[in-house]
Amino acid sequence: MNRTYWKLVRRPVGDIAPGDLELVTEALPELAEGQFLLQVIYLSLDPTNRIWMSDMEQYMPPVALGAPMRAGVCGRVIASRKAGVSEGQIMAGLGEWADHIVSDGSFMSPLPQLPGVPLAATYGTLALVGPTAYFGLMDIGQPKAGETLVVSAAAGGVGQIVGQIGKIKGCKVIGIAGGRAKCDYVVNELGFDAAIDYKAEDVGAALDRLAPEGVDINFEQVGGSIMVEVLKRMRIFGRVPLCGLISSYNDVTPTEPPGFWTMMLMRRLTVRGFIVTDFAPRFGESGAALAGWMMGGQLKTRQDIRPGLENALETVKELYSGGNFGKLLIEVSAP
Amino acid sequence: MNRTYWKLVRRPVGDIAPGDLELVTEALPELAEGQFLLQVIYLSLDPTNRIWMSDMEQYMPPVALGAPMRAGVCGRVIASRKAGVSEGQIMAGLGEWADHIVSDGSFMSPLPQLPGVPLAATYGTLALVGPTAYFGLMDIGQPKAGETLVVSAAAGGVGQIVGQIGKIKGCKVIGIAGGRAKCDYVVNELGFDAAIDYKAEDVGAALDRLAPEGVDINFEQVGGSIMVEVLKRMRIFGRVPLCGLISSYNDVTPTEPPGFWTMMLMRRLTVRGFIVTDFAPRFGESGAALAGWMMGGQLKTRQDIRPGLENALETVKELYSGGNFGKLLIEVSAP
Known part of the structure; x- marks a missing residue:
C-alpha cells in the first residue's frame, strides 16, 4: 500500500511558490507494535504553516528540508x-x-463526535482553532460585559x-x-455588533465611528497597518492577546510596527503572545465549553472545505491573501 | 505667613531649561475647616516629573501652566x-x-515611622518607589527561584x-x-549577582556573558537602546513589567523602538505597562512586606538627598543624565 504526501523541498522566499513543496508517493511501511494507521479525512491549513x-524564529522546530510538511489533521x-x-x-x-499517516499516538487524541454536528464542524471548531480562541480571549483578553472587543481576521477559523465568545460574555x-x-x-x-471591510474602508475612521469609546480588547491575528490602527485606539488597562501576525509571514x-511603548506604559496595556499548545493541559476545559x-446553538462556525490533497499547496496560499471564508480544510478522503 | 513654590511657566521643549519653572513666594491663605498645613521636609524628584x-500622552492630567509643580512630598x-x-x-x-502645602488630605496619608530608620529612608522606600518596585516585580514579573531578572536604572530609587526583592525571591x-x-x-x-555599566560596556555583549541562558524578567525603566538589547535576549514565557521609559522623556x-511583535508572539512574552497608583487598594500589602x-535587614536603600527647594529645578535634570545615586530627594526643611 502506498501513501502520498507533500515534502518540503526548499524554504519559500516571500510568497510560497510552486516547487517549494513536492507531492511524493511512497510505499507505506508495515505497522510496528504500538503504531496505528490513520486515513486522513481533513487536513487543516493554518497561517502558521508558512x-x-x-x-524564521518560531515556537517549534521548523519542518526539516526533505521532510513531510507538518499540519493539523483528523x-x-x-x-x-x-x-x-x-x-x-x-x-x-x-x-x-x-x-x-503512521502514528504512535504522539500529539494525537480521539476526537469526540457531537450528535448532529458534521465532522468538519466538530474538527474545525473543537480541535485547534477553538482552544486558540477560547484561551486567548478568556485567559489573556479577560472579557467583561460592556467592554469593546475588536477581532481581526474575523471570518477566519479563530x-x-x-x-x-465575546458576545456570550457580553462584549460589544x-x-x-x-x-x-x-x-x-x-x-x-x-x-457581531459591527464589521469593518478593510479592503473597502479606512479602518481607523471606521473604528472611530463604531467604537468612539475605544477598544478594551484587541484579539490580534494580522499585524501591520490594521494592528496599528486598532492599537492607537486602545483604552486604559486594555489587553492584546497576540495570536498571530499573518500579514508579515511572507x-x-x-x-516591525513601532512598539507603542509609551502608549503601553501610559495606558497600562497588557500584550501577551501565546500559542495554543501552551494551554494543552487545559484542553478539557476549552473542549467542554x-x-x-455548539450544542446550545450559541456558537456557529463555518468551514471552507476544498477537495483534494493535491490542491493543498495552491490552497494554503489563500490564507495570506484572504481567499478563505471560514476555517480552511482540505478534504483528503470522505468523512 | 508666606509660602514658596515652583510654578510651571511653560512646557519644556527637550531638556528642562531655566525659566520653564519659576520660584514664587505668596502669602499663605488661612486654613479652612477640614484643611491642614504641611511643612514639607522631603520633596521627591522622580522621572515622571518631566x-x-x-x-504628551500621560496617565494623569499634565500640570496646568501657571500652576504649582506637582510632586510626591513628605x-x-x-x-x-x-x-x-x-x-x-x-x-x-x-x-x-x-x-x-495646604491640604484637605486628598492623596495624603500618615507615614509610619520605623524604629531606627531615618525618615528619608522610610519615606524614600515605603511611600512611592517601594510599592512601584513591589507590584511591578511581584504582580507582573512573577519572579520564580532560579530565574534571571534584569533591572535597568539599577541604582535608582525603584x-x-x-x-x-528579586534576590529575596531566589532570582539571579x-x-x-x-x-x-x-x-x-x-x-x-x-x-545583586552582577551589574553592567552601560556607560563603559557593550550592554548586549555583557548580557551574553552574564546571562547566556537569557532573561526571564526585564524590569524596564529606561527604554531606547538598552531596552532593545535586553528584549532581544528574552526567554520563552518572559515578562516585561513596563515601569518607565526615561530615555525618551526629553x-x-x-x-519608538520596534515592537518586537514577532518575538513577543514566538516567545510568548508578556509586556504590561503599569503605574503604581493602579495598585493603591493594595498599598497595605506592599507596606507590610x-x-x-527593611526591619529584617534584607532590604537596604540609598537616598540621594540634596538641600534646598531653590535647587529643585537644577536637581531634577540629573535624573535624565543619571546624575543621582539612589532615590533623589530635596530636603526642604530639617526632618
Whole structure:
C-alpha cells in the first residue's frame, strides 16, 4: 500500500511558490507494535504553516528540508497495533500533509463526535482553532460585559469563534474582515455588533465611528497597518492577546510596527503572545465549553472545505491573501 | 505667613531649561475647616516629573501652566483644622514643589515611622518607589527561584528595591547602571549577582556573558537602546513589567523602538505597562512586606538627598543624565 504526501523541498522566499513543496508517493511501511494507521479525512491549513516552512524564529522546530510538511489533521484509524486505539476511531492531532499517516499516538487524541454536528464542524471548531480562541480571549483578553472587543481576521477559523465568545460574555464585538460577504456573515449570521471591510474602508475612521469609546480588547491575528490602527485606539488597562501576525509571514524583510511603548506604559496595556499548545493541559476545559456552546446553538462556525490533497499547496496560499471564508480544510478522503 | 513654590511657566521643549519653572513666594491663605498645613521636609524628584511638565500622552492630567509643580512630598503637620490629623504628624502623598502645602488630605496619608530608620529612608522606600518596585516585580514579573531578572536604572530609587526583592525571591539579578560606583554598590552592598555599566560596556555583549541562558524578567525603566538589547535576549514565557521609559522623556520627536511583535508572539512574552497608583487598594500589602524586609535587614536603600527647594529645578535634570545615586530627594526643611 502506498501513501502520498507533500515534502518540503526548499524554504519559500516571500510568497510560497510552486516547487517549494513536492507531492511524493511512497510505499507505506508495515505497522510496528504500538503504531496505528490513520486515513486522513481533513487536513487543516493554518497561517502558521508558512512559519513552519521557514527558518524564521518560531515556537517549534521548523519542518526539516526533505521532510513531510507538518499540519493539523483528523482521520479514521484503519489499522491498529496500539493498545486502546481501535479501527474506525476518529483521531485528531498534529500530522502531515498526507493521505495516510503512521502514528504512535504522539500529539494525537480521539476526537469526540457531537450528535448532529458534521465532522468538519466538530474538527474545525473543537480541535485547534477553538482552544486558540477560547484561551486567548478568556485567559489573556479577560472579557467583561460592556467592554469593546475588536477581532481581526474575523471570518477566519479563530476569529469567528473569538467574536461569538465575546458576545456570550457580553462584549460589544467589532470584526475586521476583507470583503462585504465576510462582514455581512459575522454580523448577520454570527451576531457581531459591527464589521469593518478593510479592503473597502479606512479602518481607523471606521473604528472611530463604531467604537468612539475605544477598544478594551484587541484579539490580534494580522499585524501591520490594521494592528496599528486598532492599537492607537486602545483604552486604559486594555489587553492584546497576540495570536498571530499573518500579514508579515511572507515578508522577506519583515518591518516591525513601532512598539507603542509609551502608549503601553501610559495606558497600562497588557500584550501577551501565546500559542495554543501552551494551554494543552487545559484542553478539557476549552473542549467542554466549546462543545456546550455548539450544542446550545450559541456558537456557529463555518468551514471552507476544498477537495483534494493535491490542491493543498495552491490552497494554503489563500490564507495570506484572504481567499478563505471560514476555517480552511482540505478534504483528503470522505468523512 | 508666606509660602514658596515652583510654578510651571511653560512646557519644556527637550531638556528642562531655566525659566520653564519659576520660584514664587505668596502669602499663605488661612486654613479652612477640614484643611491642614504641611511643612514639607522631603520633596521627591522622580522621572515622571518631566512627563507631568509636558502635554504628551500621560496617565494623569499634565500640570496646568501657571500652576504649582506637582510632586510626591513628605512633611510635618504644623497646623490642623482637619479631624483626625494632628500637629506633629508626618504625612506623605501627592503635593507640590513647595515649602508649605495646604491640604484637605486628598492623596495624603500618615507615614509610619520605623524604629531606627531615618525618615528619608522610610519615606524614600515605603511611600512611592517601594510599592512601584513591589507590584511591578511581584504582580507582573512573577519572579520564580532560579530565574534571571534584569533591572535597568539599577541604582535608582525603584531599581535598587526591585533587585533586592528579586534576590529575596531566589532570582539571579543583573543590574544595569551608569558608572563603576553604582555598579559596585548594587553588587557589593545590595547583593545583586552582577551589574553592567552601560556607560563603559557593550550592554548586549555583557548580557551574553552574564546571562547566556537569557532573561526571564526585564524590569524596564529606561527604554531606547538598552531596552532593545535586553528584549532581544528574552526567554520563552518572559515578562516585561513596563515601569518607565526615561530615555525618551526629553525627546522632542520620540522614536519608538520596534515592537518586537514577532518575538513577543514566538516567545510568548508578556509586556504590561503599569503605574503604581493602579495598585493603591493594595498599598497595605506592599507596606507590610517592605517594612518587614527593611526591619529584617534584607532590604537596604540609598537616598540621594540634596538641600534646598531653590535647587529643585537644577536637581531634577540629573535624573535624565543619571546624575543621582539612589532615590533623589530635596530636603526642604530639617526632618
